[in-house]
Amino acid sequence: MKLVKTSKNQEQVKRSKTYIKYEKLLADIEKKKQFKLNLQEGLQKAYAKIEAELAPMDHELQLLLRDFLIRLDELATEFGVGKLNKEYLQSYMTNELEQLLNTFGHQDTVLSALFQKYAQVSMNDLENDEDLMEVAKSMGAMLGVEIDIKELLEKGQEEFLEAYKEKIIEHINNNPKDFTDAENLGDSPKTAANKKEANETDRIAKDARSIYMRLVKKFHPDLETDEEARNHKTEIIKQVTHAYQENDFLTLLKLQITYIDDNETDATSVADDMLKRYVKLLGKQLEELNASIHETHFTSGTAIADFIDKNGKFSPQKFAASRRHIQKQIEILKSTLASSKKRPKGWFKEQLMMAKDVVMQNMMEDMFADIFDTDF
Numbered sequence: 001m002k003l004v005k006t007s008k009n010q011e012q013v014k015r016s017k018t019y020i021k022y023e024k025l026l027a028d029i030e031k032k033k034q035f036k037l038n039l040q041e042g043l044q045k046a047y048a049k050i051e052a053e054l055a056p057m058d059h060e061l062q063l064l065l066r067d068f069l070i071r072l073d074e075l076a077t078e079f080g081v082g083k084l085n086k087e088y089l090q091s092y093m094t095n096e097l098e099q100l101l102n103t104f105g106h107q108d109t110v111l112s113a114l115f116q117k118y119a120q121v122s123m124n125d126l127e128n129d130e131d132l133m134e135v136a137k138s139m140g141a142m143l144g145v146e147i148d149i150k151e152l153l154e155k156g157q158e159e160f161l162e163a164y165k166e167k168i169i170e171h172i173n174n175n176p177k178d179f180t181d182a183e184n185l186g187d188s189p190k191t192a193a194n195k196k197e198a199n200e201t202d203r204i205a206k207d208a209r210s211i212y213m214r215l216v217k218k219f220h221p222d223l224e225t226d227e228e229a230r231n232h233k234t235e236i237i238k239q240v241t242h243a244y245q246e247n248d249f250l251t252l253l254k255l256q257i258t259y260i261d262d263n264e265t266d267a268t269s270v271a272d273d274m275l276k277r278y279v280k281l282l283g284k285q286l287e288e289l290n291a292s293i294h295e296t297h298f299t300s301g302t303a304i305a306d307f308i309d310k311n312g313k314f315s316p317q318k319f320a321a322s323r324r325h326i327q328k329q330i331e332i333l334k335s336t337l338a339s340s341k342k343r344p345k346g347w348f349k350e351q352l353m354m355a356k357d358v359v360m361q362n363m364m365e366d367m368f369a370d371i372f373d374t375d376f
Helices: 010-016 017-079 083-104 109-120 123-127 130-143 149-153 157-163 165-173 189-219 228-244 251-256 265-300 316-342 344-371
Strands: none
Touching: 010 251, 017 083, 017 109, 017 157, 017 265, 017 316, 083 109, 083 344, 123 149, 149 157, 149 228, 157 165, 157 344, 189 228, 228 251, 228 316, 251 265, 316 344
């Protein structure tokens, strides 16, 4: 006895635009879930590898850069700098020292003195700089810490952020970017969205029960006298009951679509309407997954995220390439510093030309950035 009858109507529902969208969303969600798991494991590996291998190398590199700038200043004092080259050297040294002070802070009195010399600003000027105060205020609001400019300058950004790391992470976790304080002002956008989502979830649950009751009523084996048909209906009911107990709405929906008869056109349209509601929930779930992944990237820092591949896994190849790059920079700086001792005058002239090229390149980049950022 043939119980299942597949019609053109059924096939249209099975492959409707809504159903195709559903399949894509489901595949995207599974892919993102796996990516998130890979990312969590990958970041842990990256943290450990950076701490053990890259951090010591990077510290060595920063110390060598420090020695390089000190040596450049020594020879500039010894040999003197022409008026034209003085401007380039001043700009170059200011930029390079500013970056190094983010690591060492003004507690490094040698670097601090050099910065004040080339930038021609005192610590008192920096502490009272309105632009810096505004940046610190903005940065503090975002990170959830009150930034004391003097402390920030003394410690440097790296040590400062490390000192407040736990507090910053706690603040980011507790205050997602869509957080809105709307106390005594009715429902906030987020609260309203949560209520809407809860209503949609509740409706899905009702839809699931509706499908379950419809299929149980239609295929209840006790109503069948033919043994073969009864066994077949028993299997269908097992599938239906299992899906309902597991809150597997999709399987219930598929079972309803599969066992729709030609004369049950109402069930076809109802199934498609149900699927549309389910697609909305899946879309919301995908958005939340993407937001969670983005937040994980943000809190881990770009340097660590650089070692994650397109699947969210730790990339030994990217890590090895970065390690080689830092090692090469270390070797170049060591060689450069050694050369400054052997032939100081020639070396100094070469570094002046290099500083000039760097400053001119930065000026060109800034100019093009201004051109392309201008609104017409």
